[in-house]
Amino acid sequence: MDNVLIPYQNGQPINADLVTLYLSGLLGAAVLAWALGWARTYMLALVSERIGADLRTTTYEHLINLSQEYFGGKRTGDLMARIGSETDRINLFISLHLLDFATDVIMIGMTAMILVSINPWLALVTLVPLPIIAWLIYLVRDRLRIGFERGDRIWAEVTNVLADTIPGIRVVKAFAQEKREAARFHAANLRNLQVNDRVNRVWSLFTPTVTLLTEIGLLVVWIFGIWQISNDEITVGVLTAFLAYISRFYIRLDSMSRIVSITQKAAAGTKRIFDILDHVSSVPEPSNPVYLPAIQGQIELRNVGFRYGTRSITRDINLIIKPGEMIGLVGHSGSGKSTLVNLICRFYDVSEGMILIDGHDIRSLPIAEYRKNIGLVLQEPFLFYGTIAENIAYGKPDATRAEIVSAARAAHAHEFILRLPHGYDSLVGERGQALSGGERQRISIARALLIDPRILILDEATSSVDTTTEKDIQKALDNLVRGRTTIAIAHRLSTLREANRLIVLDRGRIVEIGNHAELMAREGYYYRLYLAQARNVDTEDRATVSVAEHSAAGERK
Numbered sequence: 023m024d025n026v027l028i029p030y031q032n033g034q035p036i037n038a039d040l041v042t043l044y045l046s047g048l049l050g051a052a053v054l055a056w057a058l059g060w061a062r063t064y065m066l067a068l069v070s071e072r073i074g075a076d077l078r079t080t081t082y083e084h085l086i087n088l089s090q091e092y093f094g095g096k097r098t099g100d101l102m103a104r105i106g107s108e109t110d111r112i113n114l115f116i117s118l119h120l121l122d123f124a125t126d127v128i129m130i131g132m133t134a135m136i137l138v139s140i141n142p143w144l145a146l147v148t149l150v151p152l153p154i155i156a157w158l159i160y161l162v163r164d165r166l167r168i169g170f171e172r173g174d175r176i177w178a179e180v181t182n183v184l185a186d187t188i189p190g191i192r193v194v195k196a197f198a199q200e201k202r203e204a205a206r207f208h209a210a211n212l213r214n215l216q217v218n219d220r221v222n223r224v225w226s227l228f229t230p231t232v233t234l235l236t237e238i239g240l241l242v243v244w245i246f247g248i249w250q251i252s253n254d255e256i257t258v259g260v261l262t263a264f265l266a267y268i269s270r271f272y273i274r275l276d277s278m279s280r281i282v283s284i285t286q287k288a289a290a291g292t293k294r295i296f297d298i299l300d301h302v303s304s305v306p307e308p309s310n311p312v313y314l315p316a317i318q319g320q321i322e323l324r325n326v327g328f329r330y331g332t333r334s335i336t337r338d339i340n341l342i343i344k345p346g347e348m349i350g351l352v353g354h355s356g357s358g359k360s361t362l363v364n365l366i367c368r369f370y371d372v373s374e375g376m377i378l379i380d381g382h383d384i385r386s387l388p389i390a391e392y393r394k395n396i397g398l399v400l401q402e403p404f405l406f407y408g409t410i411a412e413n414i415a416y417g418k419p420d421a422t423r424a425e426i427v428s429a430a431r432a433a434h435a436h437e438f439i440l441r442l443p444h445g446y447d448s449l450v451g452e453r454g455q456a457l458s459g460g461e462r463q464r465i466s467i468a469r470a471l472l473i474d475p476r477i478l479i480l481d482e483a484t485s486s487v488d489t490t491t492e493k494d495i496q497k498a499l500d501n502l503v504r505g506r507t508t509i510a511i512a513h514r515l516s517t518l519r520e521a522n523r524l525i526v527l528d529r530g531r532i533v534e535i536g537n538h539a540e541l542m543a544r545e546g547y548y549y550r551l552y553l554a555q556a557r558n559v560d561t562e563d564r565a566t567v568s569v570a571e572h573s574a575a576g577e578r579k
């Protein structure tokens with residue numbers, strides 16, 4: 023301006039060399055900015071994707087290593103929302119906005135230096151809006167964070183509705199509650215909307231206010247500049263250059279203030295992610311793990327007591343199960359049978375006493391190593407989406423087809439599997455929905471047998487199969503049980519006849535121990551349980567007969 027245009031207006035010729043120099047300088051800067059901008063965006067995309075993936079994996083890994091207790095108190099949708107979307111926010115913040123923020127700060131600093139070097143007084147005027155912006159940021163920051171936190175919780179509520187109803191869709195439909203569930207979803211969405219609206223109200227006012235302030239700043243600079251030019255303190259060129267720089271200064275200031283929202287969003291997300299990451303498993307790995315070469319399978323429960331929260335479930339359990347012994351756990355529903363098994367598997371730690379395997383406290387054994395010795399059939403069999411073969415081989419993914427088939431045979435699953443359209447490669451659907459309850463149970467028995475465990479735990483393993491199938495499975499199990507320490511839980515007491523000893527539980531205490539004959543002779547708790555059941559079976563049988571007679575009569579008609 024001062025070297026070319028103004029001299030030209032004053033009648034001097036245009037200095038072509040200078041024009042070329044300046045313009046090519048500008049072009050060079052633009053090209054360089056393009057190249058650096060491209061490199062930056064590309065690098066950031068790479069980095070941000072990796073940070074996001076990393077954070078997600080780390081959080082997930084930590085999560086699945088937490089104890090069952092943690093999951094007991096959490097909701098699927100909430101955890102999914104945290105791992106899904108909040109990691110993304112943090113990642114975005116760290117990778118994109120944090121760097122943007124850094125460039126903003128550097129640019130503001132450097133532009134300020136240039137401004138000061140051009141004209142310190144003008145530069146000082148430029149800073150007028152700064153304290154007001156800072157004050158505004160201070161005002162909105164907490165409001166935003168609280169709003170975002172609330173938004174996150176409500177968003178989790180939205181996902182929770184989905185995580186509840188999709189797996190439970192049969193119940194929803196059976197009880198014709200579609201409308202109510204839709205309304206619940208709608209309500210969660212509405213709350214989400216309201217919270218977002220509130221945040222947006224604060225935010226929508228904040229951003230334009232910052233822009234307004236910078237515009238006013240520009241105006242003040244104009245006024246001050248013109249006044250200085252009229253006093254011959256600066257030239258038009260200086261003011262032009264100053265204005266060019268100052269717009270950059272304010273643009274950066276504007277973008278820097280926008281980061282407030284993103285920071286608060288990330289802060290809210292971080293809080294919820296770290297809630298998972300900071301959680302220490304209530305079933306901790308031992309600090310000095312004892313590595314056992316191979317376990318024999320002796321299980322000792324010594325004064326074992328257990329509480330869920332403050333509710334005492336089992337007390338004073340003393341029991342030694344010899345290697346290879348088969349134990350039957352019986353007792354009324356809710357007497358603590360599954361709980362005892364949970365303790366032996368170390369899904370929970372005992373509240374009192376200790377559990378020893380081959381004389382070692384299970385809390386001193388590396389958890390995964392220890393659990394590899396246990397074949398567990400859960401009361402509610404759970405299958406994963408995938409093929410039958412994959413589900414059977416879940417505990418030993420490299421099992422050969424022959425191993426899978428022999429486990430399935432042992433669990434009396436082979437025949438029905440072969441009847442499926444794709445045999446062992448048939449998909450079981452989510453949670454094994456494509457199979458019947460009894461089929462699912464047999465798959466989960468096969469899964470437990472495949473890993474050839476020293477300790478076999480069967481929690482109501484055959485409750486969903488008919489008596490004939492159960493007998494078949496029982497026969498097969500009798501062979502498999504041999505040599506393994508086995509704990510079998512069953513309500514149908516007839517299935518536990520083979521057990522070496524029956525442990526009778528009542529309200530969390532052992533009330534009787536002995537084999538079937540001994541316990542029957544004692545005429546105690548077990549005796550009464552058995553008789554009650556036998557009577558029921560009798561009535562059931564009579565009922566079946568009468569139904570048969572009835573239908574036969576119908577046919578005759």
Ligand code: ATP
Nearest residue numbers: 094330335353354355356357358359360361362401
């Ligand atoms: P069933 O024969 O019906 O399977 P069970 O003998 O296996 O019964 P447990 O599952 O061991 O019974 O439950 C014992 C008690 O512990 C029950 O009263 C139950 O309500 C309680 N309980 C079980 N799981 C939990 C939990 N996660 N939190 C709190 N209480 C629990």
Ligand code: MG
Nearest residue numbers: 359360361401
């Ligand atoms: Mg149970």
